[in-house]
Amino acid sequence: MPKITPQEFDAIARNEVPLVGYLDISIDEIGEGTASGRALYREEFLRPGGTVSGPLLMALADFVMYAAILGKIGRVELAVTTNLNINFLRRPAPKDVLAHAKLIKIGKRLAVGEVDMYSDGEEDMIAHVTSTYSIPPLTPVL
Amino acid sequence: MPKITPQEFDAIARNEVPLVGYLDISIDEIGEGTASGRALYREEFLRPGGTVSGPLLMALADFVMYAAILGKIGRVELAVTTNLNINFLRRPAPKDVLAHAKLIKIGKRLAVGEVDMYSDGEEDMIAHVTSTYSIPPLTPVL
């Protein structure tokens, strides 16, 4: 069973990562080494060409990975991203962006996962991310 | 000589990439295939551990690369990121973040560059980015 619920995670995030609140990013679901999230569409996220800007996608991807990891190992808020690689595949429509993270490795020191991203209601993947988090040696008791 | 000044670039950005305005990201300098930018520190950019959050760094890196490319090839706003890879090297202090982009290839279809990132006033690099932009086949006349 996941060690944290989407509600608990969003509460942490809203308190401790205010940027996420501004960007209207939230987590819908946390499973066994997985998490899904959403960035609500806002016109101010557009870039030339009328598509959703890349930094919003990167923020969302980083955030759902964080949710997947905390779902797996509990409230280790000090886990930090060490590497993120994103391929932008298709122009993201002016819609909500959905992201699905899946861990492919949880070690003692490093966790690695991938994130598939979609425009809401569309079939083709718009971006694909792989990302590594470093897990601190002493995990806080919370 | 660069084909665009930091002032012209910031004007485009504020109009066409509103997210950048919210994040207080601006461009200080555009050279021959180079650009430098800054994200002004705000407490709401912090994450657990009291460091500046990764998505802010990724947004800044993407933006200075965009400035370096437009400085080289002119107002091709429809150039889009196809790949971005970031290594987070050290915890970014609660300070302004500085980013220096340098193009290492400008082809007809792809431009590639790297971005070195620092906390203002500190010596050690906090993050390193390589990134690829796709340049549209027909560049708009502007």
Added chain:
Amino acid sequence: MPKITPQEFDAIARNEVPLVGYLDISIDEIGEGTASGRALYREEFLRPGGTVSGPLLMALADFVMYAAILGKIGRVELAVTTNLNINFLRRPAPKDVLAHAKLIKIGKRLAVGEVDMYSDGEEDMIAHVTSTYSIPPLTPVL
């Protein structure tokens, strides 16, 4: 239906990419935007720690992506890798290495895919790759 069979592909490869022959890399299967391949174990591929060396995995990953792309678009041998990102997840046992590529985008200019890699007979992924190929504007008629 794939535009090339594993046999045709291996014939091309043995002729035109001799390194692949030396490394005992071959393609087992080519599907719709997918390909699977194998690197036969040899003691000389080991590195300190008794695990299969990273460069062998990278060679195999690059090669199965090439097979997946030629399976999709036909004999466009001049397609070239522009980016490859690999995460090494677990120490590869002294065994054959298997790789499964899946394209996640085939555009006119760029193809992107991911590759999952395993030690033969084992369950956990040992490495994960994402990679981009550039497709030449004029594809030869063959």
Added chain:
Amino acid sequence: MPKITPQEFDAIARNEVPLVGYLDISIDEIGEGTASGRALYREEFLRPGGTVSGPLLMALADFVMYAAILGKIGRVELAVTTNLNINFLRRPAPKDVLAHAKLIKIGKRLAVGEVDMYSDGEEDMIAHVTSTYSIPPLTPVL
């Protein structure tokens, strides 16, 4: 002063990473957090288009990073690559390939560096690599 000479490093490599011997890869220079290496040109390293194949470049890049790290921290042969990201920038001419690695972070657990690659005697970079090594917690006494 570097903790290992190119001669010592090449001796280790020839013994413990036989693939490197086959590929005619060697280290020319090890400095303070830097290393330079070379892959001797052989016709069998070519790929369609008459250029040096990508896997050779990846092998060389991985190897010079390893040399740079051992030069910095001594004979920690069990350091292993966790991530490698390569951008292929220009078609590598049928010539020796040169690679220059520079560490941008040496932590207790992770080392990160970048590698610039050139065709011998040519000016333009042909490939750029960033790579992360994991350093084992207990380093062997040698």
